[in-house]
Amino acid sequence: MRPYVIASAAVSLDGYIDDVADARLLLSDDEDLDRVDEVRAWSDALLVGAGTIRADDPRLLVRSAERRAARVAAGRPASPAKVTLTRCGKVDPHARFFTAGDTARYVYTCDAQVARLQRTLTGATVVGAGDPLTVERLLHDLHERGIERLMVEGGGAVHTLFLAAGVVDELHVVYAPFFVGQPKAPRFVNAAAFPQGPGNRMTLGKSRQIGDLMFLQYFPRSS
Numbered sequence: 382m383r384p385y386v387i388a389s390a391a392v393s394l395d396g397y398i399d400d401v402a403d404a405r406l407l408l409s410d411d412e413d414l415d416r417v418d419e420v421r422a423w424s425d426a427l428l429v430g431a432g433t434i435r436a437d438d439p440r441l442l443v444r445s446a447e448r449r450a451a452r453v454a455a456g457r458p459a460s461p462a463k464v465t466l467t468r469c470g471k472v473d474p475h476a477r478f479f480t481a482g483d484t485a486r487y488v489y490t491c492d493a494q495v496a497r498l499q500r501t502l503t504g505a506t507v508v509g510a511g512d513p514l515t516v517e518r519l520l521h522d523l524h525e526r527g528i529e530r531l532m533v534e535g536g537g538a539v540h541t542l543f544l545a546a547g548v549v550d551e552l553h554v555v556y557a558p559f560f561v562g563q564p565k566a567p568r569f570v571n572a573a574a575f576p577q578g579p580g581n582r583m584t585l586g587k588s589r590q591i592g593d594l595m596f597l598q599y600f601p602r603s604s
């Protein structure tokens with residue numbers, strides 16, 4: 382058993398999720414960020430890779446006070462649990478992932494790193510997910526902890542890992558109306574095992590214009 386997984390990404394028209402500048406690139410507009418916030422509020426947990434924590438220092442909280450109140454009224458925590466994964470164990474304990482909000486935090490790493498990370502990340506639950514770490518072990522463990530709805534927010538390495546493993550139940554992509562055009566910038570998906578063929582095709586669910594952005598909901602067939 383594993384959680385229902387929604388993978389969510391905002392990408393440029395040429396497939397980039399950020400540029401090479403230090404500051405975070407905002408691809409969404411306010412209306413789109415509100416759409417993302419609704420998915421966050423639906424979720425039991427939000428997952429980003431350790432690289433995204435290093436690059437973006439995300440808070441990963443539900444932004445809307447009404448949505449937080451509705452969650453609390455339904456007996457849920459105000460914001461979802463936060464989850465990250467790291468093979469090498471490079472995670473800064475002062476990142477907002479750990480300091481912002483009051484919610485459970487899970488750090489999945491390879492078994493060899495667990496003891497070391499547990500010493501530095503005192504406010505988080507550090508879990509070994511195999512050696513090497515596998516996404517199946519991570520999802521199984523999250524489910525055992527009561528996580529039934531997981532939103533995966535990237536970055537590219539994490540999206541590639543989840544999509545290639547065939548564990549994404551729903552894919553949300555919003556296209557921002559510009560190009561990045563920087564070959565060294567991070568992409569939505571990296572080269573991975575995506576075999577060509579009928580099993581590779583996804584089914585389009587909803588599509589919605591949001592100002593000059595375009596939102597697409599896809600259902601991968603493999604799940």
Ligand SMILES: Nc1c(N[C@@H]2O[C@H](COP(=O)(O)O)[C@@H](O)[C@H]2O)[nH]c(=O)[nH]c1=O
Nearest residue numbers: 391407408409417437439440441442534
């Ligand atoms: N830039 C970008 C996204 N970036 C995602 O949002 C995270 C930031 O979360 P927070 O600090 O809570 O606002 C960031 O780490 C990354 O996963 N998401 C989107 O829907 N649209 C965007 O344009």
